[in-house]
Amino acid sequence: MSERMAVRIEDVVRKEYKLPDLVLQSGRELTDATLVYETFGTLNSAKDNAILVCHALTGDSHAGSTAGYPGWWDGLIGPGKALDTNRYFVICANVLGGCSGSTGPGSINPLDGRPYGMRFPIVTIRDMVQAQYHLVKSLEIDRLYAVIGGSMGGMQVFEWAVTYPEMMETYIPIATCGRFSAMGISFNNVARQAIYNDPAWCNGNYYGRTFPQKGLNLARRLGMITYRSFELYEERFGHSMVPIDDPFVMESEFQVEKYLNYQGDKLVQRFDANSYLYLLKSMDLHDVSRGRGSYSHVLDRINARGLMIGIDSDFLFPAGELLDTAELLRAKGKEVVYREMKTIHGHDAFLIEFEIMNEWVGEFLENGGKTK
Amino acid sequence: MSERMAVRIEDVVRKEYKLPDLVLQSGRELTDATLVYETFGTLNSAKDNAILVCHALTGDSHAGSTAGYPGWWDGLIGPGKALDTNRYFVICANVLGGCSGSTGPGSINPLDGRPYGMRFPIVTIRDMVQAQYHLVKSLEIDRLYAVIGGSMGGMQVFEWAVTYPEMMETYIPIATCGRFSAMGISFNNVARQAIYNDPAWCNGNYYGRTFPQKGLNLARRLGMITYRSFELYEERFGHSMVPIDDPFVMESEFQVEKYLNYQGDKLVQRFDANSYLYLLKSMDLHDVSRGRGSYSHVLDRINARGLMIGIDSDFLFPAGELLDTAELLRAKGKEVVYREMKTIHGHDAFLIEFEIMNEWVGEFLENGGKTK
Structure with a gap:
């Protein structure tokens, strides 16, 4: 990890999980890798109240607030909020390839003691999700109550829903897509x-x-x-x-x-x-259907109930992309709710418009995403 | 002008106009400057059939076709097209500050015989238009039948309409704005x-x-x-x-x-x-109201009849900007038509969607833009 990163309050509260050896989507191996993660709230004895939050491009594990240090999704995580820490056990890990504690190109290559730099293997969204899967399992959680995230975080949510369909009750991709656009x-x-x-x-x-x-x-x-x-x-x-x-x-x-x-x-x-x-x-390589057949076909794998939130002013991930995917799923008889934020804030609205997100996400989680 | 530019067919047909000494919008002086221009069609004896075409960022004077070499607006300029060279005398000059013949930062500074480089004075859209004004006057044309252009060319059209309101019958800004946006x-x-x-x-x-x-x-x-x-x-x-x-x-x-x-x-x-x-x-500095009062107030100066063409898929110059300006003008009793292209092509549609542009521009020019 880069020495340029200053020590921050979350260094005190964040935990490290040593990953097993990974075979990446590329077929390459990654050994001695670590995920840094934080948790908010308490895991219940049935271990069925865990929610995994996936962060976006420049996010990190500090999604909720700790010791007065606000998390990047503080508006959604905490007592009385949609991701209510009095009810749920919220987990957020810095992604593989990141630079906020988890193993990435700035980490030391154990083979020669020097930073990987561009020798680091390409990690895909699917690889990030595989790493998170091992973390979740290590916490003895067999089934997540929800997987949620916006933007690159939402890409991870899609991969979760397709790759580990039995591992979650619900999934909530926000301002994202199942396959990245040419633009x-x-x-x-x-x-x-x-x-x-x-x-x-x-x-x-x-x-x-x-x-x-x-x-x-x-x-x-x-x-x-x-x-x-x-x-x-x-x-x-x-x-x-x-x-x-x-x-x-x-x-x-x-x-x-x-x-x-x-x-x-x-x-x-x-x-x-x-x-x-x-x-x-x-992000570029993100395509839930890569190596798995057609996009529509791959959506058959999804078992969880979904809430998809698009943003009307988002020109990086136009709402229409999520809506199309929601309609594909609905045509297959899958349970999915599509909602669209009306906002001036553009793509970043998922980090800003907490009132409406708390309402929609809270309501959806309340009844486990059941629409029928 | 840069030596990197190869000799092209238009070097044979393009003409040079030596500008008088200019006082630029900045107050700085520019001497010994040249505009390179081309003309298509014939100026009639009344000298009332001239149309000035203003080019966009990377355009040049070669708007129409010559000797089989297609111009960048070939689809709109020529016999039977909206800018019908059997009827109109079409003029297009490379902008001041450009690199296709007119004086710009790659030109030789006469004071020391070396290229200007960053010593070239800032030229504004208003300065480009001032230079074109002198060119038009040098051709003994007192009143243009139309001034037309898209994108940065449309910015020039707006400056023309505001700065020389008596110099034109009609003006046609396309996929552009009267004041450049923050985005x-x-x-x-x-x-x-x-x-x-x-x-x-x-x-x-x-x-x-x-x-x-x-x-x-x-x-x-x-x-x-x-x-x-x-x-x-x-x-x-x-x-x-x-x-x-x-x-x-x-x-x-x-x-x-x-x-x-x-x-x-x-x-x-x-x-x-x-x-x-x-x-x-x-482009950044483009604001027809700079130094002239409020944006709305400045539009009072316009005398010509306008046709504004927006593009629904343009996210660089959203159609709403042109529509807003058209509505401001209409509220002032000015004659202006607003039309919006439905197209997948985005901003560049003004260089692509010739069928609809020929129809709209041709129709508008046919009756001199009269709506009443």
């Missing part, structure tokens, strides 16, 4: 290339040297555009400039540019560039 | 930074040295994403990969990635990176 792959292509083009990246061998901050900053700027909406940016920034005597110089800056640069710099402080490359690639 | 500025920010981050860029001093092709290629890839639509990419590329034995390597490539890289390389062959920076900046 999503395009944005990821530009983001990855932005990192490759940074001379400091050095083919991934920058550990202990200069971090490719320009590259990761630029990749993040692009991400931040795709996570929001035209209307939000218009309302929030419009055409206003950072005050300057003469705007007619190349260096003059609009407020939205300052914001994007700030967001880019913020990510550089906490995220590893190689992890970013690997996780984007895992 | 548009955001995409341009990432594209510019992609060029800045290329070590070969050398603060713009790369003429006669290594061209910053990685940077411009990346900027163009991003552009190509924003010019198309989610649905088009899905239909055309979907999740299909370039054939490879093992897709689980970082180098594996999706078809859409190959396409974007190809488009990036293609632009590198014909466009100057510094021009790209300057033209993006001109």
Whole structure:
């Protein structure tokens, strides 16, 4: 794991799980890997109240709040919230390939004691899910009450539902898809290339040297555009400039540019560039049907009851994708609810619109997702 | 002008106009500047059949076809088409700041005989229009029958309508806006930074040295994403990969990635990176109301009859922006028609959907845009 990550409060509360040797989707092996995870609430004696939360691209295991340190999904996890920690045992693990404790390209390769860098094997969404499966089993949980997540987290939810259909009562993918789109792959292509083009990246061998901050900053700027909406940016920034005597110089800056640069710099402080490359690639390769037959056919495997939440202003994962999949499932007689958020916030609404998500997710979990 | 540009057929037919000394919107002066332009059709004796075509970001003066070499708006310009060269005298000039003949950052600074590079003054959309105004006057045309253009070309159309309201009968902005959006500025920010981050860029001093092709290629890839639509990419590329034995390597490539890289390389062959920076900046600064009062107030200046064409799948210039402006104008009693293309092609539909554009533009020009 990268030395650049500062010690944070969650280092105190997070747990480590040493994975068994994994055979990855690629056929390659990964040994000596670790998942870092956190739990919120208490596992009941029947062990049937566990909910697995899957995080998005730059998330980590700190989904709920601990010791006053807010989690990234604090609005949904906690007493009285949809993922009620008085009732449920919430688990969240940093993904394989990540940089917040779990094994990833910034980790030390046990074979030579040096960071993997680009020698780290490609991990797919399916591999992340396989790792989470072992973690869940290690906690002696045979069946999850729910698997939930947004964006890349929702990709994991889809893989869970297809790969381990007997392992869950319900699944809740939000602002995501079962197979990544050509446009999503395009944005990821530009983001990855932005990192490759940074001379400091050095083919991934920058550990202990200069971090490719320009590259990761630029990749993040692009991400931040795709996570929001035209209307939000218009309302929030419009055409206003950072005050300057003469705007007619190349260096003059609009407020939205300052914001994007700030967001880019913020990510550089906490995220590893190689992890970013690997996780984007895992998204690109995401297709629940890869190696399994047609997309529609593969959905037959799903046994759990689903709640799919689309976002009307999401242009990275258009709501129509989730709706199409929900309709395919319904045509097969599967139990699935599709709901669509009306919001100005775009893709990131799954990290913002907690009122409506608490209502929908809470209601759905209340009766175990039963619609019949 | 950059030596990298090959001699093309249009070099034979294009004309040069030496501009008078210009005072730019910034207050800076630009001397010894040239506009390169082409004309299609014949100016009548009354000199009232001239139509000015304004090109988009990477366009040039070769809008119509000449000697069998198709122009970029060939589908709209020619005998029997909306811009009927049997009736109209069509003019198209390469913009100030461009790299296809007109003076731009790749041109020689007469003060020291070296390329301007980043010493070139910022030119705005308003400056481009001022230069075109002088060109039109030099052709002894006092009043244009129409000014038409899409995207950055449409920005020029708006500036024309506001700045020289007595100089035209009609104006036709397509897939554009009167003031650039925060989201548009955001995409341009990432594209510019992609060029800045290329070590070969050398603060713009790369003429006669290594061209910053990685940077411009990346900027163009991003552009190509924003010019198309989610649905088009899905239909055309979907999740299909370039054939490879093992897709689980970082180098594996999706078809859409190959396409974007190809488009990036293609632009590198014909466009100057510094021009790209300057033209993006001109778009960012585009606001017909800059220095003139409120946006709504400034629209009072418009005298000509307008046809505005929005594109329903355009996420760079959402149709709603044009519609809002059309409604503001209508509320002021101005004559304006708003039409919206239903198309899968996204922003670039103005370069593709010729059937519907010929119908709408042809019909509008037929009666001089009169709606009353």
